[in-house]
Amino acid sequence: MKPTLLVLIPLIDEIRAQLARTFDIVYAPTAEARALAIAEHRDAVRAVLTNGTTGLTAAEIDRLRKLEFVSALGAGYENIDVVHALARDIVVVNGAATNDDCVADHAFALLIATVRDIVELDAACRAGVWRDALPMQPNFSGKRLGIAGLGNIGQKLARRALGFDIEVGYHNRKPREGVPYRCFGSLTELAQWCDYLVVTVPGGAATLHLIDRAVLDALGPHGYLVNVSRGSVVDTQALAHALSTNALAGAGLDVYEGEPEPPQALLHLKNVVLTPHVAGRSPEAIAASVQLFLDNAARHFAGEAVLTPVRTR
Secondary structure, eight states, X not given: OOOEEEEOSOOOHHHHHHHHTTSEXXXXXXXXXXXXXXXXXXXXXXXXXXXXXXXXXXXXXXXXXXXXXXXXXSSOOTTBOHHHHHHTTOEEEOOTTSSHHHHHHHHHHHHHHHHTTHHHHHHHXXXXXXXXXXXXXXXXXXXXXXXXOOSHHHHHHXXXXXXXXXXXXXXXXXXXXXXXXXXXXXXHHHHHXXXXXXXXXXXXXXXXXXXXXXXXXXXXXXXXXXXXXXXXXXXXXXHHHXXXXXXXXXXXXXXXXXXXXXXXXXXXXXXXXXXXXXXXXXXXHHHHHHXXXXXXXXXXXXXXXXXXXXXXX
């Protein structure tokens, strides 16, 4: 008999069919369907597939009496109550390292598009505006890149930067051993040093508004910000003020507060490039995430150690 899997995130039919070969699926990708599914299948669900944004609360965990395995499809798990799950001896895993290249690629695309003003230049060209009527944009290469959070994605960003002759520095909770990049003791110090600041830290309460007015002021009127982590990390109002007063040259955001609603405070600004939380999404990345979920689930239900366990910090 296949274990029952509660799926709380949207999945295409092909992936749902793939999962159905292993699980009896209860598909509940909306808030209404979620509440109903938990009420109706509370005595059957043994596994939950969610993500960091959608999460799983302590109350929901307690309602699912036979729950033993929770997986975040991506790397993030900030809205899963991991502490509560582990206290109930529920195994929690994530999709670590399955979309790192995709996110790093997208971060660089946002950064180049922002620095070189690609979106506005495209609009101008379509409107018949020739280059002589447009301001020149700075070189992208030969600058300084600051990385907030030198994890797997941050290190991939650093390696990509070297191809543009960009000097790399970073700020972490603690210095990384064995990396050749300069470590800064505070985020403000890093922002003062760099031309580009890319944010790749985890979401959650510990990083709420980590990028605040002080950091943006330190980055300065010639600085650029890119966020591919979580929207909560950047103070939207502080960013809007910095961009609208030219206290910051530009920003590229794949994530923002209030998702999926667009950030109203930023929509009228021409020096910000926005994408709808797609940095980690590609056919290759999704396929790798799903396969890791299946591998972790197979090991768990066989009584073996999982590959990417999530533990409390």
